[in-house]
Amino acid sequence: MPGRSSRLTLNQKLALGAVVLGAAALFATPYPGSTVTLDTKELALVVGTEADHVEAPELAAWIIESRADYRLIDLRTEAEFAQYHIPTAVNIPMNVLTDAGLGRQEKLVLYSEGGIHSAQAWMLLRAQGFKSVYMLKGGLDEWKDQVVFPVVADNPTRDERARDERLKSISAFFGGQPRSAAAVAAGAAVMPGMAPAATPARPSVVAPPSPAGGPKPAAKKKEGC
């Protein structure tokens, strides 16, 4: 059968080609090293359009939905993390960030107390070739202001009432409670059971690390077949 023998020859040729390419791959280094080319224009565009931000209410929704296609990283110290952290967060302090073995294929959301450390960490990771790095806008401060202790109107209109109900349930989910607008304005907003206020406008939280009935560490999202 001439057809069969010529097909086998092609297969053998292909096999030989694969072996040669495989042998040459012994000297290949397909993973790039620690040096990458930064496209500063692209970075500036990302910064300018705030495409690298995740807002606190958005993150809250992700946690409530148990979304698992991202990793939430707390950049503060271990002690601060132990005192309070956003549920599902993992603690990777700033000083060990680059040795933490994070996968560059992962979507990362960074947060710190305010936002400066997370912005610096964002730049570090971008410079290492991480592509999907995001920051929690305003850090823990805004998280507490907008999610855990949201401000609700004292004499709400109908539209405000619906919004406040939603804020209340989200706040309860994360173990907090809403503050009244008048109390915030008067600067006397110390929540019962909370540590004394550091600033007049917002109580400093010592909320439980994981509220009862709250979310559990989310499972990783499955991709592929």
Place this chain on the structure above:
Amino acid sequence: MAMMAPLFKYGMFGEETSLVLAFLIGIGFGFFLERAGFGSARKLVSQFYLNDLAVFKVMFTAIVTAMLGVTYLGWIGWLDLSLVYLVPTYLFPQIVGGLILGVGFVVGGYCPGTSVAATATGRVDGLLYVLGIFAGMFAFAEVYPLLKGFYLSGSGEAITLPGAFGLPYGVVVFAVVLMAVGGFYGAGLLEKKFAAPGE
């Protein structure tokens, strides 16, 4: 900046385009399954009787082709391998899942992809198999809360062969190529030994 893959992660196109591309790639996948004869349950199950190992050969060829492709694309700098999504490893759940898939393959004559290819060419057994897949997914979703503990047991890390064995990437590539070529040779011998009578 030169174009660099993974294109989606570099923002070269959006969600909609990626779905269109996934559709086209899926059509291509189905086409080549059909061309390899995998639209026929007879062809597929004959690998379990060791008289036709085309499935093994086609799949291993695909693995070697893709592996060499990403290796060289990474080497010349067109693909950032560290950004490629890796399926997390949950060892024991995946072993159990693999066994269930294997049993389904032997009993039903198809695997998920080939059953769709068979359905597309109008095979009723393929269609029934696809319906079975959906029934299985529905049942699984219903009992998922009970299975969740086991389903997610294990580290869930993305384990790679170079990482697990502590070997350089290129050595693993070469070893897999040799394994494939050896496997093709062995498959040829097996096919001769277990050739169905009359062939």
